[in-house]
Amino acid sequence: MAEKIKNESEITESKKFMPNLSYDSVIFGFNGKQLKILILEYHNTGFFALPGGFVRRNESLDDAVKRGVRHRTGLDRIYLEQFHTFGDIERSDSEAMMRILEENGMDLKTNQWMLDRFLTVAYYALINYDEVTPRPDKLSDSISWYSIDELPALMMDHKKIVEKALQVLRENLEKKLIGMNLLPPKFTMKQLQQVYEAILGENLRRTTFQRRILSMDILERHDKLFQGKAHKAPYLYSFKSEKII
Amino acid sequence: MAEKIKNESEITESKKFMPNLSYDSVIFGFNGKQLKILILEYHNTGFFALPGGFVRRNESLDDAVKRGVRHRTGLDRIYLEQFHTFGDIERSDSEAMMRILEENGMDLKTNQWMLDRFLTVAYYALINYDEVTPRPDKLSDSISWYSIDELPALMMDHKKIVEKALQVLRENLEKKLIGMNLLPPKFTMKQLQQVYEAILGENLRRTTFQRRILSMDILERHDKLFQGKAHKAPYLYSFKSEKII
DNA sequence: TATTATTGTCACTAAATGAGACAATAAAAA
């Protein structure tokens, strides 16, 4: 049996995007102490979720994610890494989606396509915490930083996505010079160590860490940073420019 | 403008699968000397490609890939690892797809959905070369093993997919006990070393390799293997069962 | 001027890895 003819607006709306496919982003920031991620809350629902979006028919997957993350953070150059695609059947939750549409006064017919099953491609982003004032979009009440060990309950499989992001981030820590994307251009050795400790979730030895990083020959040393504290002032470092990706 | 009403068979056919999404599999095997992958050739086209397929609406992404790889190899338990999702716009090639449909006498109308843009989720599989006699499916002339440094020209972005698979396989070599999936249950230390060498594309020192592997405490030693050669017989090993994933 | 907290660096130890040496041994050749 042929299905009934769809109404025009649904066709128009759903044709803008690749169907049944979304992306979700785990946006990491570092506030000097803790590793944090951006979580948004949908209007009037109590639903917390990762910032995500859809892929337009005339843009690449990577570009779609760049566009979305740029839009939410205001940052132009963002370190992004795709880490997994989630495709379980049960991951989609049409009832929750319906709630969100209703609470935002969106037409169910027009947006029917959003209630279907979705696969999602997950990316993590590393950004300089201080440069960002995240702004909520139309659908969400708030978008704000949460420490990774104090996350609210997340909708659908977003908790699983965050866990996988963290796992891959840890695995990539050594081989991808990740620190540079979470810190300001100049930083002290202690700050870099704190980034590593926050990501790994464990304490590192100061002398060993310093020796290992310096032996990698990726840092440039600058003037000392006088913090106005009663002790020796640390050097500032930056990543050697030729090492930057 | 509303689009024209689709004919019934197209709707039925395309509704079986998630639209605009495929998977591709890089199936690795080891013949004792070289690392090889399975490549298929479509009827009468000269197009070489990775084995791939589509995701049914009522099955998970992982299950779809398992189903496809099982069908092509006849193996039931397969080590599979998702490694990347490819989503460039230019990666889709509707003309090539049309050629394939035509040469296989498939109706263009019914299979119109296949000519659209596709994103593909890529997996690699590790299988025991000796256990498999790959069989071509309806669409393909042949499916056979190619050494990774003697691949034919592949269609679309499949070369890029293979390269990425190899890169991730190398990165995972240490942390995921990959050898076990490419070897028979019992093997010599030399065989294991040859797997490592084939994957890494470099020679390793015998003594260092042996010491490192043994110190990992993942192998069980069995009787010697008498090969009928004029030298000391090597021990056979297997992976300790509690270490198997 | 002494005190305080933190930093950069060194020294010593322990562990891991590189590189070669060599005896043991299964089968073939003499």
Place this chain on the structure above:
DNA sequence: TTTTTATTGTCTCATTTAGTGACAATAATA
């Protein structure tokens, strides 16, 4: 039966890397 051959298992020593503590240098404070 003895010798030869190729490969294996293991040992030793040198080199590199990492763990651990010690300590002097130094900005600001008391």
